[in-house]
Amino acid sequence: MNKPPLSPEKLMAGIDRTLDWRLLKLLNIVRLGIIGLLMALQYAEQVPRAYGLIEPNLFLWTGFTWLGFALLSGWTLYKRQPPLAVQSTTQIAADIVGGCLLLYASGGITSGLGNLLFVFVAGGSLVLGSRLAVLFAAIASLALLGIETYLILGNLSDPSRYSAAALLGTVLFITALAGNWLARRMRSSEALAIRRGVDLQNISQLNDYIIEQLSTGVLVLDGAGTLRQINAAAAQYLGLPPHSRGRDIAQLAPAVAALVADWRRNPKLPPAQLAAADSGQLTPHLTPLQGGVLIFLEDARAATERAQRIKLAALGRLSASIAHEIRNPLSAISHASQLLGEAPQLDAEQQRLLTIIDEHTSRVNIIIENILQLSRREQTRPEKLDLENWLYDLHKEFSAARQLPTGSLIINMPDGAVATRADPRQLHQVVWNLLDNAVKYAGLGSDGTSAELRVGQIGDGQAYLELEDQGPGVPASIAEQIFEPFYSGGGAGSGLGLFIARELCELNRASLAYHPGANGGSCFRITFAHPRRWVD
Numbered sequence: 001m002n003k004p005p006l007s008p009e010k011l012m013a014g015i016d017r018t019l020d021w022r023l024l025k026l027l028n029i030v031r032l033g034i035i036g037l038l039m040a041l042q043y044a045e046q047v048p049r050a051y052g053l054i055e056p057n058l059f060l061w062t063g064f065t066w067l068g069f070a071l072l073s074g075w076t077l078y079k080r081q082p083p084l085a086v087q088s089t090t091q092i093a094a095d096i097v098g099g100c101l102l103l104y105a106s107g108g109i110t111s112g113l114g115n116l117l118f119v120f121v122a123g124g125s126l127v128l129g130s131r132l133a134v135l136f137a138a139i140a141s142l143a144l145l146g147i148e149t150y151l152i153l154g155n156l157s158d159p160s161r162y163s164a165a166a167l168l169g170t171v172l173f174i175t176a177l178a179g180n181w182l183a184r185r186m187r188s189s190e191a192l193a194i195r196r197g198v199d200l201q202n203i204s205q206l207n208d209y210i211i212e213q214l215s216t217g218v219l220v221l222d223g224a225g226t227l228r229q230i231n232a233a234a235a236q237y238l239g240l241p242p243h244s245r246g247r248d249i250a251q252l253a254p255a256v257a258a259l260v261a262d263w264r265r266n267p268k269l270p271p272a273q274l275a276a277a278d279s280g281q282l283t284p285h286l287t288p289l290q291g292g293v294l295i296f297l298e299d300a301r302a303a304t305e306r307a308q309r310i311k312l313a314a315l316g317r318l319s320a321s322i323a324h325e326i327r328n329p330l331s332a333i334s335h336a337s338q339l340l341g342e343a344p345q346l347d348a349e350q351q352r353l354l355t356i357i358d359e360h361t362s363r364v365n366i367i368i369e370n371i372l373q374l375s376r377r378e379q380t381r382p383e384k385l386d387l388e389n390w391l392y393d394l395h396k397e398f399s400a401a402r403q404l405p406t407g408s409l410i411i412n413m414p415d416g417a418v419a420t421r422a423d424p425r426q427l428h429q430v431v432w433n434l435l436d437n438a439v440k441y442a443g444l445g446s447d448g449t450s451a452e453l454r455v456g457q458i459g460d461g462q463a464y465l466e467l468e469d470q471g472p473g474v475p476a477s478i479a480e481q482i483f484e485p486f487y488s489g490g491g492a493g494s495g496l497g498l499f500i501a502r503e504l505c506e507l508n509r510a511s512l513a514y515h516p517g518a519n520g521g522s523c524f525r526i527t528f529a530h531p532r533r534w535v536d
Helices: 008-043 056-079 084-105 114-127 130-153 161-213 232-238 254-265 300-341 348-375 387-402 424-442 497-507
Strands: 217-221 227-230 281-289 292-299 383-386 409-412 419-422 451-458 462-469 511-516 522-527
Touching: 008 056, 008 084, 008 114, 008 161, 056 084, 084 114, 084 130, 114 130, 114 161, 130 161, 217 232, 232 292, 254 281, 254 292, 281 300, 292 300, 300 348, 383 387, 383 424, 387 409, 387 424, 387 451, 387 462, 419 424, 424 451, 424 462, 424 497, 424 522, 497 511
Parallel strands: 409 451
Antiparallel strands: 217 227, 217 292, 281 292, 383 419, 451 462, 462 522, 511 522
C-alpha cells in the first residue's frame, strides 16, 4: 500500500527536527574543541597562563565539569534522547553558566572569554525559538554585568569596563535575533530543496514509467558506449536480458554499436534497419544527447500495420461511398426483374435467367448493407452480462430461427456464474454470425452434425466464449485470410461477416481468433476484456 504524501506542515516539522539535531551536534563539537583547548592551555608548561588568574581552582573544576557535560551531550545527541527541546535548552543553559564561571575565574571581560558567550548564544539561537533565544541572550548579558559589578566591588576590576560589558550584551541580543532569523531561512531553504527533490524524483519515476510502457524501444548510450537506460520493448526487440544497464553495448548488441558508429561518422545518412531477435526488422531513429545518443527502435511490422489500417480506413470510406451510389441502380434492376417476372409469356430458360438476376442482386444488396453498416457503426454501450442466461436466450432464438434439431447445438457452462462486460446487441451479432457460418459451412443441424458453445475463464476472471463445430475446418493455407474483408472461402458469402465480427469484438475490448478444433472442425474463440479493464 502506498503511503500518503506528507502535508507541507509535517514536511517542514520533519526538516526542522533533522536540521536542529545536526546543528546541536555541530555546536557540541565546537564546545568540545573550545573547552579542550582551554584545558590544554592551562596545563601547558611552556605557555604562560592567561586564564583562571583570580580563581584557578574554580576555572579547572568548571572546565573539567563542562568538558564532561560535553562528552555526555555527545552520547545523548547520538541517541536522540532526551527530546530535542530538553537537550537544546539544557545545553545552552549549561554553556552560559560554564562561560560565565570561566569568565569570572579569569578576571572578567578583559580576559576575552566573553566571546564564549557570543559563540554559544549564536549557536543556541539557531535551534531555539525566538523568545528563548532572546531570553538566554538577556540572561548572558545580565550575568556579564553582574560579574563586572562583583569584580568592581572587590577592587578586582575597573568601572570603565562596564561599557565593554554593555556592548557585548548588546551584541549578544543582536546575535540572538540574527541567528534566529538565519535559522528560519535555513529551514525554509532546506524545505524548498527537499520539495524540489521530491518533485524531481516523481518526475523521474513518471518518465521511467512512461518510457517503460512505450511500445517503441528506447535506449540511452553515453559517450563511451555504455548502456544507461533501456525499456522492456527494446530489450525484447534486441533479445537482451532485463538487467543490461551499465554494460558495454558492443558486447550486448554489436549491430547497435556499429549503427551508432556509422551514425557518428555521418549523422545525415539515414540509419540502416536492424534485425530483431524474432527475425523481424527494426527501424532506428538516433538523436544526440549531451555526450551520448538516444535511440528509438520502431518495429517495422507495426509501422506497416498502422499504414495498412490507414489504407483500410480510406478504402472503407471509399467503399461506403461507392455502395451508396450502387444502391439506387441496384434497386432499379431488382424492381425491373420483378416486373419482368410477372410477364405470362416467359419460358423456363427466361425464368432461370430471372432467378439468377434475383439471386445476385440480393447478394450484392447484402454486401452493400454490410458496407454501410461498417460506415455508420453505432457507439458501443457495454453492460455487465451473465453469459449463462444470455447464451441460453441466444440458443433458443437461433434454434427456432434456423429450425435446428434438438441436441444439434450444445451449451457447455462451468460451475458458477461467468460474467463479462460487452454490448449485448453487438455480441449477439458476432455470435449469430459465427453460428450462421457453422450452419452454412459445417452443416450444423443436418445429418446429425452438431456444434458446441463453451464458456470458461482464463486466470483470475477473464472470460471467453468458444464455438466449435464438426465441419471440415479451415485449411491452414487460408486460416490467416478468413478475417480479411471481402474474403469468402465458399464463394457464396459477402466476405464481410468475420471481418465485421472481429471489428465488433475489438470495439468491446475483446478479441476474436480462429484455431483448428480438437475433432478436425473449426473453433472460434472470443476472449473478453479482463475485469481490470472494464470501464463503467
